[in-house]
Each structure stands twice: as C-alpha cells, then as structure tokens.
Amino acid sequence: MPVSFEGKLVVAISSRALFDFEEENRVFERDGEGAYVALQLGRIDVPAKQGVAFPLVKKLLAFNAPDAQLVEVVILSKNDPVSGLRVFRSAQRAGLRVERGVFTRGRHISFDSSKSTTYWVRSIELTSRRSTNSSRLGTTPHIRS
DSSP states (O other), rough: OOOTTTOOOOEEEEEEEEOOHHHHHHHHHOOOOOHHHHHHHTTSSSSSSTTHHHHHHHHHHOHHHHHTEEEEEEEEESSSSHHHHHHHHHHTTTTTOOOEEEEOOOOOEEEEEEEESSOOOOOOOOOOOTTTTTTTOOOOOOOOO
16 A cells, blocks of 8 residues: 555655764765775664754654654665664664655665646755854754755
C-alpha cells in the first residue's frame, strides 16, 4: 500500500543537522570515503550526539500521537547507506520516530515537479554549516525555500 502524506506536515532534514557528525566529516575530508565508511561502520551501534536541529525535530514529533501521526520527518543526506543505518539507530535510541530517509552517497537527486499537479513542494534546509557572520554559538541554521 502506498504511503500517504495527506494532512501531514512533512519535514526534510539533513542527517548532519539532526546529529553531530562533525568528527566523522573531518575523517571524510582528511582520509576519504573508505575511511569514513569504516569509521561509521565501527560506530554503527554508538548513538550519535545531538545536532543543532535535534531539539526542533523532537518538538515537532511530539505533535504525533499513537493514533494520529501529524508530522513526518524525512532524512535527506548525501551520506552513504552505512551512515544511514547509524542515523536511524541513533534516532531510535533517542526516542525519535524517524522512518524515512534518502541517502545518495554524494549524488545529486532531482524531482520532476511536472508530474505532481496536486501538491506544491517547498523545501526548507536546516544545516549546521558555519557562516562567516555566524552567531556566537558558532552555528547558523540556513533556510532555503
């Protein structure tokens, strides 16, 4: 049976905004994809630290009830599937009901909006990238719509 998002708020969020993967990202940049995947695989059962968007996602998911799921969080990530497993396991251990995600392994994806006449899709991207004029906390959410 196809999934229906009708009547739901669907929030797409970066895995690095939900969880703090800065250390792992430094390994990727310094040692390459193989070392990064090996590190994530070695830490597959180690819950990731909370990222800058974790509190927001937790509050959004609190609107859900056992009989009515009003909010759906979808992970969008350029990471690999091994990292995806760690993201989902970390979310589960943190009590976050996150069941969907797209892990592109660095590939860009596109959607053909001409095939959807019923819904308008707007994207909000929350990331933990540092800005040159960032707040004193050192991180600034970037919102794009």
